[in-house]
Amino acid sequence: MSKFRKKKKGMPGISTASLPDIVFMLLFFFMVTTVMRETDLKIKQTLPFATEVKKLERKSLVSYIYVGKSKVEGQGGDKIQLNDRISRVDDIKYFIFAERESHPEEEIPLLTTSIKADINSSVGTISDIKEELRNVNALKINYSTRKGDVSKNMK
Amino acid sequence: MARRELPEINAGSMADIAFLLLIFFLVTTTMDVDTGISRKLPEKQQDQDVPPPKLKEKNVFVVTVNRNNDIMIEGERFIQIDQLREEAIKFIDNGGGLGNPIDDAPAAECDWCEGTKDPASSDHPNKAIISLESNRGTNYGTYISVNNELVGAYTDLRNRLSKKLYNVSYTELLKQSKNDMQNESLKEKIKNIKGKYPQIISEQEPYK
Numbered sequence: 001m002s003k004f005r006k007k008k009k010g011m012p013g014i015s016t017a018s019l020p021d022i023v024f025m026l027l028f029f030f031m032v033t034t035v036m037r038e039t040d041l042k043i044k045q046t047l048p049f050a051t052e053v054k055k056l057e058r059k060s061l062v063s064y065i066y067v068g069k070s071k072v073e074g075q076g077g078d079k080i081q082l083n084d085r086i087s088r089v090d091d092i093k094y095f096i097f098a099e100r101e102s103h104p105e106e107e108i109p110l111l112t113t114s115i116k117a118d119i120n121s122s123v124g125t126i127s128d129i130k131e132e133l134r135n136v137n138a139l140k141i142n143y144s145t146r147k148g149d150v151s152k153n154m155k
Numbered sequence: 156m157a158r159r160e161l162p163e164i165n166a167g168s169m170a171d172i173a174f175l176l177l178i179f180f181l182v183t184t185t186m187d188v189d190t191g192i193s194r195k196l197p198e199k200q201q202d203q204d205v206p207p208p209k210l211k212e213k214n215v216f217v218v219t220v221n222r223n224n225d226i227m228i229e230g231e232r233f234i235q236i237d238q239l240r241e242e243a244i245k246f247i248d249n250g251g252g253l254g255n256p257i258d259d260a261p262a263a264e265c266d267w268c269e270g271t272k273d274p275a276s277s278d279h280p281n282k283a284i285i286s287l288e289s290n291r292g293t294n295y296g297t298y299i300s301v302n303n304e305l306v307g308a309y310t311d312l313r314n315r316l317s318k319k320l321y322n323v324s325y326t327e328l329l330k331q332s333k334n335d336m337q338n339e340s341l342k343e344k345i346k347n348i349k350g351k352y353p354q355i356i357s358e359q360e361p362y363k
Contacts (some may be wrong), residue, residue: 023173034184124291153296
């Protein structure tokens, strides 16, 4: 019996001293590869699929316009979300002006507006947004999509 | 001697702190890359009196999408989305006549086109215009699909031409150029191909 007990005592415990290092490594990985979530979506959204996509470089130059149905039940129609709240089409120009304000002058021609619209929104809403963007001369746009076959859009 | 008495700081909770930070970053950040179809909107016309340029009907490829998401081409034929790319390529690549003069050179035929040279279809890729009409009630998904197929038609043609001229696809050229911004010969090649198949897609104001 005494022999047995001795053996048990001799088992070394696994050292947890390197655990913080491992976790820190993970932490740094996530800090480097991800970006802060900027807005809380107030609308329901599934992006459409496309194959001819381009990556958006330099996220600081991109401003987002979200389009979709409201998450609150009973509110029909497409809603436009700018920053953190649901807005009207007329507000887009102020949004763009505010966006331009926060960038140095030489970057203004590079500013891109990304339209993140729900797959089931109507072209009319999108066209209103585009018209508004043309009015303030924000001509570079990007229809945000996921990568995938277009046949998935037709359902 | 008194130094020896100093107790060591317990680092056991370090892992917990790190985990806490890790979880905080996991929750507040996103990893998704933004991809999408890039477009340039036409500038607002200052002068309303400028007459629109005269276009021959055969040089315009009309794609109409109605509120039931049906796709019609040239105002006469209903097609499915998977046929659209093929039809667009056939139209752009037709090369049935003389093109717009490039760099003061006299108007010439399209000698890189592989189309059927049908005189009733487009004259030249730089004259071929795709006009997209949509309804306000059209589904955005369908609209994106149509846009995607039209851009795809140009990409296919450019890839084909680039393979023929330089043995690499156009997409590959773009990728190389992005990694090597200073390379002028690459830029020249891209410009050449873009000039041979310019992407001319015009969007009409959606009708009600």
